[in-house]
Amino acid sequence: MKTKFTTDTKLESEIAYFENINLKLESGDIIDSFKLAFKTYGKLNAYKTNAILVCHALTGDQYVAGNNPITGREGWWSRMVGPNKPIDTNKFFVICSNVLGGCAGSTGPKELQNGSDVAYGGNFPAVTIKDMVKAQSLLIESLNIEKLFSVIGGSMGAMQALQWAIDFPDKILNIIHIAGALKHSAQNIAFHEVGRQAIMSDPIWKNGKYFENNEVPERGLSVARMIAHITYLSENAMHRKFGRKLQSRDIISFGFDADFQVESYLRYQGKSFVERFDANSYLYLTRAMDYFDHDETFIKNIEFSHNPNNHLKYLIVSFTSDWLFPTIESKMIVNQLNSLSREVSFLEIDTDKGHDSFLLEEPQLDDVIKGFLTNNFAKIDE
Amino acid sequence: MNKINSIRKDWSLIETLIAEDRKILDIGCGDGGLMEQLENNRNAITHGIELNRDLAANAIARGFNVVHGNAELDLSQYSNNSFDYVILSQTLQAMMKPKDILSELLRIGSKAIVSFPNFGHWKIRFQLLISGKMPVTESLPYTWYDTPNIHFFTIKDFLNLCNEMNIVIEKSIGLTSKGKQFDISESVTGVNFFTHEAIFLLSYKNFEPIKIKSSKKVFAKNSVIAN
Numbered sequence: 001m002k003t004k005f006t007t008d009t010k011l012e013s014e015i016a017y018f019e020n021i022n023l024k025l026e027s028g029d030i031i032d033s034f035k036l037a038f039k040t041y042g043k044l045n046a047y048k049t050n051a052i053l054v055c056h057a058l059t060g061d062q063y064v065a066g067n068n069p070i071t072g073r074e075g076w077w078s079r080m081v082g083p084n085k086p087i088d089t090n091k092f093f094v095i096c097s098n099v100l101g102g103c104a105g106s107t108g109p110k111e112l113q114n115g116s117d118v119a120y121g122g123n124f125p126a127v128t129i130k131d132m133v134k135a136q137s138l139l140i141e142s143l144n145i146e147k148l149f150s151v152i153g154g155s156m157g158a159m160q161a162l163q164w165a166i167d168f169p170d171k172i173l174n175i176i177h178i179a180g181a182l183k184h185s186a187q188n189i190a191f192h193e194v195g196r197q198a199i200m201s202d203p204i205w206k207n208g209k210y211f212e213n214n215e216v217p218e219r220g221l222s223v224a225r226m227i228a229h230i231t232y233l234s235e236n237a238m239h240r241k242f243g244r245k246l247q248s249r250d251i252i253s254f255g256f257d258a259d260f261q262v263e264s265y266l267r268y269q270g271k272s273f274v275e276r277f278d279a280n281s282y283l284y285l286t287r288a289m290d291y292f293d294h295d296e297t298f299i300k301n302i303e304f305s306h307n308p309n310n311h312l313k314y315l316i317v318s319f320t321s322d323w324l325f326p327t328i329e330s331k332m333i334v335n336q337l338n339s340l341s342r343e344v345s346f347l348e349i350d351t352d353k354g355h356d357s358f359l360l361e362e363p364q365l366d367d368v369i370k371g372f373l374t375n376n377f378a379k380i381d382e
Numbered sequence: 383m384n385k386i387n388s389i390r391k392d393w394s395l396i397e398t399l400i401a402e403d404r405k406i407l408d409i410g411c412g413d414g415g416l417m418e419q420l421e422n423n424r425n426a427i428t429h430g431i432e433l434n435r436d437l438a439a440n441a442i443a444r445g446f447n448v449v450h451g452n453a454e455l456d457l458s459q460y461s462n463n464s465f466d467y468v469i470l471s472q473t474l475q476a477m478m479k480p481k482d483i484l485s486e487l488l489r490i491g492s493k494a495i496v497s498f499p500n501f502g503h504w505k506i507r508f509q510l511l512i513s514g515k516m517p518v519t520e521s522l523p524y525t526w527y528d529t530p531n532i533h534f535f536t537i538k539d540f541l542n543l544c545n546e547m548n549i550v551i552e553k554s555i556g557l558t559s560k561g562k563q564f565d566i567s568e569s570v571t572g573v574n575f576f577t578h579e580a581i582f583l584l585s586y587k588n589f590e591p592i593k594i595k596s597s598k599k600v601f602a603k604n605s606v607i608a609n
């Protein structure tokens with residue numbers, strides 16, 4: 001496989017071009033050429049045994065640590081990844097790529113169609129978690145890394161980590177699966193559908209062709225983000241953070257202004273999201289999550305895989321207040337792996353911060369990730 | 383003998399019951415101390431379950447395969463005979479349904495190792511007899527209202543239960559309160575009186591294969607356990 005690598009100075013990101021590769025998607029559609037934007041941190045060791053792939057969640061990107069030039073803020077997991085951080089870049093070579101269908105430099109609805117000067121928009125083929133992982137595996141291969149030490153992700157990132165364990169067990173040693181599930185639940189699909197409807201009912205969306213007039217369906221996309229953001233928190237966390245406190249006023253306005261702090265916060269979240277995320281990409285990626293379902297197939301896939309997977313270690317983590325991917329969903333994975341006598345560890349962390357806990361200050365999460373990686377790496381390093 | 387020493391002593395005796403290169407499930411594994419010992423000294427492959435969140439997190443951070451969960455609810459996920467040994471160290475008396483746990487241990491493991499403090503020890507008997515209050519001793523150091531131990535039993539009770547459940551006691555080690563070690567099965571009289579702590583290696587009764595001769599072939603078949 002011949003891959004072309006370039007550096008995009010504006011995006012401050014590496015780009016890998018896969019040309020005439022005819023990537024066959026799960027839907028049956030074929031993308032003949034595509035590109036992935038990625039970042040790497042730390043150094044690959046001489047035996048190439050210290051590579052870790054970090055998979056981002058729905059609205060994440062390749063800027064896992066350091067500066068994110070799109071937002072001007074720190075990378076989305078910079079508290080977890082970096083020198084002397086739990087995923088220690090002094091020790092590990094960390095790779096993070098923007099998923100296929102994303103909007104931070106990888107091929108997706110925002111990018112130009114092959115050989116044309118028009119963006120894909122709604123013509124972009126449907127992608128699934130399996131397709132994203134297939135594209136990532138090509139990237140890892142083109143970086144001449146035979147085996148990843150670990151694949152780590154939370155939420156949609158956890159889905160990718162699980163998919164790696166299913167599709168490419170021979171190319172990895174362990175996965176860290178945080179706040180994920182075997183399937184996207186009916187409730188989660190329902191929330192995504194409301195978000196998508198908000199975008200598609202924005203008159204500016206125009207069947208995904210809003211870019212033709214250089215417009216963005218801001219209202220729809222920000223409402224979608226506001227809904228989603230509620231599901232990432234928990235009632236307790238919201239109460240603790242906002243309660244019924246008023247925003248920049250002493251008395252209620254008897255109108256529909258953002259009287260309450262929680263309203264003002266959500267409006268801000270929606271508004272700032274529009275500046276960094278593509279509406280079509282949001283439609284495609286939420287759909288990819290909806291289609292994720294290994295509920296009935298996981299145990300058979302692991303047990304009867306033609307690809308040896310006995311060596312895999314699994315660390316599964318959930319959070320008590322996560323109502324998008326509740327503990328019971330993680331325990332299903334753990335139960336199935338235990339029934340096959342696989343090497344699995346599981347921890348439910350006690351927190352009121354909801355689904356977003358994996359991105360926030362949770363010392364116990366740091367400890368188990370750091371310990372799990374360090375001790376298991378010491379075992380292969382012997 | 384304080385609690386920590388007692389557990390260490392317990393572990394080293396458990397280690398003597400375990401062969402090399404075996405697969406082990408430690409129920410109530412804490413931060414993985416026994417697992418570490420068995421990996422180092424017996425080259426064991428270890429798995430653990432721990433109810434306490436912080437201990438489970440510590441064990442995972444130390445690199446052990448540990449599931450944060452409740453043995454009374456979560457043992458059903460393991461397949462039959464998926465371990466060589468299942469260890470339950472000093473917790474049977476704290477289980478809601480000790481009998482069910484015992485049969486789960488021997489379903490999951492080909493052998494089970496169970497250790498517990500003997501409620502039939504003379505000190506406990508005398509405390510109850512003389513003071514008329516629930517005994518508080520080194521191995522059972524809790525007052526009645528805050529003890530995690532909800533099912534008190536003696537060695538005799540345990541032996542009776544094993545008999546009832548068709549469980550074979552392969553080895554048994556008794557410890558006196560001074561830490562003196564002896565074989566429970568050999569010293570018949572006074573065992574229940576002097577044993578402070580007991581450790582048992584258990585398995586199900588093995589039935590001899592019944593050979594059915596026919597003119598052409600010899601069939602072999604294990605008879606089923608009939609209650």
